[in-house]
């Protein structure tokens with residue numbers, strides 16, 4: 001008989017709240033092993049005993065397949081003395097130092113979905129069905145360890161049947177902390193706009209109202225959605241009026257993948273994202289000649305933000321509908337409404353509310369992703385389904401809190417080479433977003449048992465995040481990070497690239513080391529440091545901030561870099577110049593409230609405004625998006641942007657291009673053609689400057705980051721052109737490419753500088 005052996009295993013990763021112990025138990029029994037398994041502060045501890053071949057077979061299985069939501073980062077194995085016990089058991093949890101990872105909120109799994117569709121199952125049509133493989137996690141957690149009493153399920157007492165499942169190691173719901181059923185769990189209810197309960201089946205009431213063209217609120221995982229029939233133009237228009245939002249596209253939810261494919265094109269990669277348990281919103285191209293949602297859902301837009309149902313409530317609600325508008329419940333620039341305290345705010349937005357009594361503890365928007373032609377994902381928003389999953393950050397031994405940027409804020413907390421990036425917080429100048437920001441920073445500290453040793457922040461002295469860094473952590477070393485350096489470092493850190501790279505960092509604006517607003521930047525550097533190798537020619541923004549929502553001002557500022565006032569009056573396209581533009585220009589030339597910018601996003605705004613689209617907009621980026629939407633792909637021409645050498649960098653001078661654009665506008669050239677020529681000019685100059693810098697430095701890696709890269713024509717073509725010329729191209733793929741990725745980049749820069757002993 002073979003000798004018996006015993007091993008002690010420490011498993012780290014996402015191993016709690018995901019059915020890991022029952023899995024280990026079943027595996028151990030299958031391999032005839034004795035021993036035990038338990039949840040510890042650092043993960044899962046296991047001891048196994050059996051013959052050498054049985055033990056190694058168990059280990060091979062453990063490494064190769066894990067429960068759906070689990071992820072093993074590391075297994076520590078030690079051979080120890082045998083104890084000759086006669087069974088394998090699951091032991092009670094042991095507390096300790098906390099390094100356990102909490103999984104994100106995941107969509108309902110196939111097994112649970114089958115149950116709610118099975119008339120004979122006790123969970124038939126129960127809207128809160130979940131198991132260890134699915135359901136809410138991050139948004140219901142108050143504290144660690146992840147036990148029911150530390151979640152918003154604490155107030156629901158398990159019924160006998162649920163309790164039996166909960167304590168049965170072989171049940172799919174063994175230690176499923178949010179386990180519940182219609183007997184013991186949360187319930188749906190339906191209210192009118194004033195909060196009066198409406199009798200009857202809440203789901204049927206909701207459906208009837210949607211069918212009548214009403215707008216309702218639906219409480220979900222990380223907040224409320226505003227919901228209406230996406231095929232009913234009047235209903236969608238009503239929603240636009242109430243939300244005070246004219247143009248920004250609404251996301252939709254399709255009943256299933258087959259229905260979705262009748263409206264949209266969908267590549268295998270996009271399909272994989274849509275159907276994954278993370279269930280993000282994926283931006284898809286509307287299908288040529290396919291079925292169409294109401295035009296007002298995504299006005300003048302060839303793309304549609306789409307998702308599939310991810311909670312039992314969604315599945316039940318979607319019965320009888322092909323596609324519903326499912327947009328975050330908020331007013332223009334405010335964060336998503338997520339708790340009852342704000343229910344009165346919903347009153348002005350909706351006709352009725354589909355509610356439930358499971359509290360949402362953390363505001364968490366839907367994540368938004370689009371895909372490049374070659375199948376790389378681009379995060380526009382990384383939230384539900386991804387947060388609080390760790391992203392590795394090499395060489396980061398300290399705990400750094402990176403407080404992020406101002407717009408599309410996220411923050412990032414590091415610990416042991418891992419970065420925990422927060423959910424989308426929003427624009428910090430909104431007080432609700434700002435208070436949520438402070439609350440979530442405190443929660444992340446608790447969740448990951450990590451108090452920062454260093455604070456990284458943007459160089460912008462007026463960002464609220466910068467002020468927060470100083471106010472909240474007066475004692476700690478604070479590391480200022482230039483905005484576009486953070487963008488560059490975010491790409492390099494994400495790809496574990498320690499080499500120097502050329503960074504094409506294109507965004508709206510960020511504070512530069514010269515105090516001007518940068519944003520069309522070509523940097524050369526690594527996570528530690530950078531040089532500004534080239535940038536767009538500066539232009540003034542007449543009226544400062546105001547120019548962001550009034551791109552006609554930006555166009556005026558850009559024209560003023562070429563022409564005097566009289567000439568501008570003569571050559572400006574019809575309708576561009578409004579009311580007191582001369583006075584505005586005068587103020588601008590005397591330097592009053594006209595900061596200089598090299599922002600790529602602002603150049604897009606200026607061109608769009610000249611071309612007659614988006615002279616006044618609802619939201620930042622709208623003019624650029626409109627320009628991209630109109631682009632005529634058959635047009636292969638381009639405008640000229642020149643590269644001129646300055647002292648120690650290159651200037652990308654767009655003045656010639658603007659005169660060419662004005663000529664085209666005068667000649668009544670189609671806007672789509674102008675857009676194509678402009679886009680191609682940016683692509684060409686991007687390639688040219690990279691080639692020039694490679695010749696000088698030998699650097700062959702190009703990193704793309706910044707909000708402008710959400711423009712798919714731009715990113716697809718620049719990637720292609722660079723690759724054709726032998727460059728290795730890196731982009732942000734698992735963190736947001738816009739300012740949502742700044743916090744992670746700040747952490748990467750800070751880590752590199754701490755490592756070199758700068759701080």
Ligand code: ZN
Pocket residue numbers: 108109110111112113130131132133134135
């Ligand atoms: Zn499930």
Ligand code: ZN
Pocket residue numbers: 158159160161162163180181182183184185
């Ligand atoms: Zn129950």
Ligand code: FE
Pocket residue numbers: 483487507508509510706707738739
């Ligand atoms: Fe930025």
